[in-house]
Amino acid sequence: MNPTLRDLPLQQRVQLVEDLWDSIAQDQQALPVTDAQRAELDRRLDAYEQDGNQGRDAATVLNEIRQKL
Structure with missing residues (x-):
């Protein structure tokens, strides 16, 4: 992981992920x-x-799959 990203607050990192996902x-x-x-x-x-x-x-x-396990 990019060390600079780790320095960002969690909420900001989550927002970046959401923005990236939306762009994809x-x-x-x-x-x-x-x-x-x-x-x-x-x-x-x-x-x-x-x-x-x-x-x-x-x-x-x-649910059906889980019952068979």
């Missing part, structure tokens, strides 16, 4: 989608529109 999120919106990715997205959307299965929420799936 903004850049991600501009990433191009490849033809293969677009085809896969279209395939998944078509499958959803045919069966209407919305899947299950993450909490339910995680």
Whole structure:
């Protein structure tokens, strides 16, 4: 880690991380989608529109996994 960063107060370091994350999120919106990715997205959307299965929420799936451990 950059020693200068360690000298900053915790709240300021947290703010820097949040700002950095926000800037990454903004850049991600501009990433191009490849033809293969677009085809896969279209395939998944078509499958959803045919069966209407919305899947299950993450909490339910995680609980089931934990019960099996």
